Amino acid sequence: MTLRSADNGTVTDLPDALIPRPRRELAPGAVLVPDWLDPVRQRELVALCRAWAVGPVRMRSPRMPNGGVMSVQSVSLGWHWLPYRYSRTADDVGGAAVAPFPDVLRRLGRDAVAAAYGRDEAARYEPDAALVNYYDDAARMGMHQDREERTDAPVVSLSLGTSCVFRFGNTENRNRPWQDVELASGDLFVFGGPSRFAYHGVVRTLPGTAPTGIGFEGRLNITLRQTGLSGTGSAR
Numbered sequence: 692m693t694l695r696s697a698d699n700g701t702v703t704d705l706p707d708a709l710i711p712r713p714r715r716e717l718a719p720g721a722v723l724v725p726d727w728l729d730p731v732r733q734r735e736l737v738a739l740c741r742a743w744a745v746g747p748v749r750m751r752s753p754r755m756p757n758g759g760v761m762s763v764q765s766v767s768l769g770w771h772w773l774p775y776r777y778s779r780t781a782d783d784v785g786g787a788a789v790a791p792f793p794d795v796l797r798r799l800g801r802d803a804v805a806a807a808y809g810r811d812e813a814a815r816y817e818p819d820a821a822l823v824n825y826y827d828d829a830a831r832m833g834m835h836q837d838r839e840e841r842t843d844a845p846v847v848s849l850s851l852g853t854s855c856v857f858r859f860g861n862t863e864n865r866n867r868p869w870q871d872v873e874l875a876s877g878d879l880f881v882f883g884g885p886s887r888f889a890y891h892g893v894v895r896t897l898p899g900t901a902p903t904g905i906g907f908e909g910r911l912n913i914t915l916r917q918t919g920l921s922g923t924g925s926a927r
Contacts, residue, residue, distance in 0.1 A: 717859050717870050720884025722807040727879035733851055733905045740823050740911050748781040748789055762830040768792050770820040775839055792819050800915040803847045807881035818915040826910035832893040834865040841919030845883025850874045851911040854900040860890040876902050
């Protein structure tokens with residue numbers, strides 16, 4: 692950040708870390724908590740994402756029903772997500788059983804909901820599916836709703852590495868009104884309540900913005916969801 696003195700025109704560069712980034716409610720139930728993950732926790736999660744990416748179902752670029760391939764690469768935990776359904780097996784990449792949902796993410800999800808909404812809401816939150824998305828410099832995510840779940844429990848989103856321009860829209864369609872906000876490494880975004888089914892996406896990443904010391908240069912997004920599903924089969 693650059694500040695210019697009003698009296699002599701002196702220009703001063705200040706590290707962004709010196710200017711607090713306030714908590715924001717983008718819409719009712721849509722809460723951004725900047726810098727929620729400290730650097731140590733970010734490094735731990737980056738290491739875990741690297742391990743999750745290699746199996747038992749490897750990270751891949753999901754293929755859409757129309758044959759198109761998404762620009763992000765994804766790996767699922769708990770329930771395997773593929774457009775637009777969940778399954779206990781990776782039906783689109785060999786059929787292997789998906790990795791169990793980790794306890795570390797269950798605890799983190801509840802802490803995240805507590806940070807956004809308070810402990811009472813967190814006590815009811817039972818995340819059972821995670822989607823880890825990797826964005827290179829060219830990747831993006833089109834406007835979409837998270838509608839495959841059979842519950843309206845909040846969605847928890849954690850950002851690691853390179854910042855992105857995140858677009859949060861309305862619940863009716865992909866068009867305006869929407870808001871563009873920068874999500875940086877360590878940021879928490881939770882959307883539930885009236886905003887649970889809002890359209891959202893990633894317009895672009897911002898190369899060169901990853902913090903030093905977390906061991907990662909691209910962008911990772913960890914999304915936690917409560918599916919409302921049970922059993923071992925698939926669900927649309």
